[in-house]
Amino acid sequence: MEKKKRDKREAILRAALELIAEHGFHGAPTAMIAAKANVAIGSIYRYFENKDALIITLHNEIECAAMKIITVDYDRGKPLKERFFHVARRMLKYMIEHPLEFRFVEQFFYSPYGIAFRRDKFFADTAIDNDEDILKGLYDDGRSQQIIKDFELSVFFSLAFGILFNIARDNVVGFNKLDDIVIDKIVGACWDAIKL
Amino acid sequence: MEKKKRDKREAILRAALELIAEHGFHGAPTAMIAAKANVAIGSIYRYFENKDALIITLHNEIECAAMKIITVDYDRGKPLKERFFHVARRMLKYMIEHPLEFRFVEQFFYSPYGIAFRRDKFFADTAIDNDEDILKGLYDDGRSQQIIKDFELSVFFSLAFGILFNIARDNVVGFNKLDDIVIDKIVGACWDAIKL
DNA sequence: AAAATGTGACTGAACGTTCACTCATTTATG
DNA sequence: CATAAATGAGTGAACGTTCAGTCACATTTT
Incomplete structure (x- = not known):
């Protein structure tokens, strides 16, 4: 449970990393990050306040x-x-x-x-x-x-x-x-x- | 007349330069470029095929x-x-x-x-x-x-x-x-x- | 010289699309 | 069964682009 939570968070960060690294900030809309992380769009907002927070955390x-x-x-x-x-x-x-x-x-x-x-x-x-x-x-x-x-x-x-x-x-x-x-x-x- | 034409083109390029330099590509929507250049939005597309062409020309x-x-x-x-x-x-x-x-x-x-x-x-x-x-x-x-x-x-x-x-x-x-x-x-x- | 006609640079409301973000609902957990 | 987690269709704002219409000026006609 505690493990799964961490996994989802990591998956979101990883997906964001890959998409942004390869296609830039424009090529990484939230929907695409969620899809790559095998997670619903809404879940992103369970782990991060907004997209900016996700990016800053990743950095x-x-x-x-x-x-x-x-x-x-x-x-x-x-x-x-x-x-x-x-x-x-x-x-x-x-x-x-x-x-x-x-x-x-x-x-x-x-x-x-x-x-x-x-x-x-x-x-x-x-x-x-x-x-x-x-x-x-x-x-x-x-x-x-x-x-x-x-x-x-x-x-x-x-x-x-x-x-x-x-x-x-x-x-x-x-x-x-x-x-x-x-x-x-x-x-x-x-x-x-x-x-x- | 020939003078005015050049002026509008220059004004658009100048406005794009100032906005993009200061606020990045995101902070320079076509509507804002047009406003700063004292030109209608549509006029941009008379001088440049699209926004990409405008940016590449400027560069x-x-x-x-x-x-x-x-x-x-x-x-x-x-x-x-x-x-x-x-x-x-x-x-x-x-x-x-x-x-x-x-x-x-x-x-x-x-x-x-x-x-x-x-x-x-x-x-x-x-x-x-x-x-x-x-x-x-x-x-x-x-x-x-x-x-x-x-x-x-x-x-x-x-x-x-x-x-x-x-x-x-x-x-x-x-x-x-x-x-x-x-x-x-x-x-x-x-x-x-x-x-x- | 005056009026009629033609021209194309210019305009900006409107369009379709994309985006970050929300929330009512469903699913999983203890 | 109660609470927490997860979902994704839906929302409104913002964007690049379009295009029907306007108008100042050039050209032609009378």
Whole structure:
């Protein structure tokens, strides 16, 4: 019973993920999500307040799960360069190994949802989020140890991680081919961009 | 009379640009575009076959105008690094000085329109486009002169110019502040990413 | 030069479709 | 049998698109 409830919720989230990733927000009407999840339309509204809430929940769960995978084995004691390579490499790998999640998050990112989401994060003084801490920690350490260039945080993020998004997108739609060697070279290029 | 005709067409394109840039494709129904352009709804369909055609036309005109601005004073005779700085600097400047055009093109880029558009370009053997030539020329020269890293073309583009898009986006929504000095440092970082 | 006729850019109410969301009803659970 | 969960036809709002009609102006006729 408790199991079934979770299953239905998961099925709805999964169906939404697949449809939105593949066809965009427009190609994923509630009726289609319900059909793909083998659930009645009305059931969606038993688990989520409305479609926006469903989408935002889906985004948050994906981001949380992704960050868990990316930061596994992360050792705060290692030198900065090593930590950056660890995170960047895993980030790029996650994106090309999870094309559905990546494409969804990307669509979210560039939609009004994403703008609002980033606004909130940007103007939130309290960055409690453990994952943000890791990324921001790289910046803070790099600056205080005089290892990385003198840019503000958001520019640093673009240089360090924005590239990875661009490259992952091209990979998902088939514009490039990436293996472990190329991935390492790309992460190296990102490092060159930020290091002094 | 011939003047008035052009004016109406321009007004429709301008209204679409402003509405889509600010509120996304969803926030720009034909009725609203017509109202903003001081034109009847039906008139849109006198100048454009349908809404898709209007959007694609708008994109093409912006891209064409932007490339004209960016490649002014471009000197093929100058050394590679200098040419790269010229193009990258002007590209970033164009984007932050034309936030409406930038935001529109970005929305276009990440929508189904953009995917189709890029597919076509990617699989078009004949890159007649003069502007593509300039960007691709930088890559070809850099590789043959052994100045830039050994990446395939699409990865090179992401490293060299993808960053600029990310940074321009953050700038438009107010996440960073850019002056000529910072712009030069950013272009320098892009150069570090691609140079051997 | 005045009147009659023709033209097509322009208009906006109306249409068919699609969508997110509701709720009366049915089904499952304890 | 009482309560909670699930259902899907139904609803109204919003959308892109259409088309019968208008009117300013060009052309022809008287």
